[in-house]
Amino acid sequence: EVQLVESGGGLVQPGGSLRLSCAASGFTFSDHYMDWVRQAPGKGLEWVGRTRNKANSYTTEYAASVKGRFTISRDDSKNSLYLQMNSLKTEDTAVYYCARDLGAFDIWGQGTMVTVSS
Amino acid sequence: AIQLTQSPSSLSASVGDRVTITCRASQGISSALAWYQQKPGKAPKLLIYDASSLESGVPSRFSGSGSGTDFTLTISSLQPEDFATYYCQQLDTFGGGTKVEIK
Numbered sequence: 001e002v003q004l005v006e007s008g009g010g011l012v013q014p015g016g017s018l019r020l021s022c023a024a025s026g027f028t029f030s031d032h033y034m035d036w037v038r039q040a041p042g043k044g045l046e047w048v049g050r051t052r053n054k055a056n057s058y059t060t061e062y063a064a065s066v067k068g069r070f071t072i073s074r075d076d077s078k079n080s081l082y083l084q085m086n087s088l089k090t091e092d093t094a095v096y097y098c099a100r101d102l103g104a105f106d107i108w109g110q111g112t113m114v115t116v117s118s
Numbered sequence: 119a120i121q122l123t124q125s126p127s128s129l130s131a132s133v134g135d136r137v138t139i140t141c142r143a144s145q146g147i148s149s150a151l152a153w154y155q156q157k158p159g160k161a162p163k164l165l166i167y168d169a170s171s172l173e174s175g176v177p178s179r180f181s182g183s184g185s186g187t188d189f190t191l192t193i194s195s196l197q198p199e200d201f202a203t204y205y206c207q208q209l210d211t212f213g214g215g216t217k218v219e220i221k
Contacts, residue, residue, distance in 0.1 A: 037162075037212075044205065044212060044213075044214050044215045045154075045156075045162065045205055045207075045212040045215075046212065047210040047211065047212065050210070061210070063210065097161055097162075102167070103150060103152075103167065103168075103209070104152035104164055104167035104168075104207070105152070105154075105162070105164060105207070106164045106167070106173065108161035108162055108163075109161065110161055111161055
């Protein structure tokens with residue numbers, strides 16, 4: 001079964017850090033671009049960033065709202081995607097989804113909640 | 119950066135109705151547009167890619183059209199399970215969403 005499973009969410013204080021993980025199964029993870037998308041409570045979807053595959057040098061891109069604070073990485077040997085979030089702000093509170101990127105996002109994880117609050 | 123404007127932001131419709139949702143891009147994006155359905159507490163689900171291609175397993179009552187700057191998602195006969203929020207997307211940009219509610 002093709003699947004993405006996120007983990008690592010939780011409650012963190014403003015200025016803190018958190019690392020999210022996304023475990024992939026059922027497809028050749030290393031072939032694909034992978035993205036993070038978030039959704040603040042009661043709000044719409046917001047793209048966070050992307051990592052390309054090895055053939056495209058694992059290059060990354062980020063939304064302006066997280067650039068310089070968030071880092072996306074991947075470990076193809078573990079079929080895993082990561083999101084390192086530093087200097088967290090209250091406005092980063094959201095459900096974070098990982099998604100397979102074919103231009104369209106055809107596979108999504110179930111999401112993991114990140115709450116930034118004192 | 120490209121902006122995607124969806125209209126309406128919400129609508130009320132009855133089972134069996136034909137529903138049309140529009141997504142307008144701030145500049146031409148050829149046919150590189152996708153549509154998603156999201157139900158409360160769930161991840162989005164891909165319905166349409168490349169503006170008009172139906173994702174595998176998605177009912178044929180869903181269809182997409184358009185190119186350039188104007189795109190449309192149509193549900194030909196609304197079913198109870200279709201009440202949800204719908205989003206358009208192109209690369210790193212999502213539309214604001216359209217909530218389809220029961221009339």
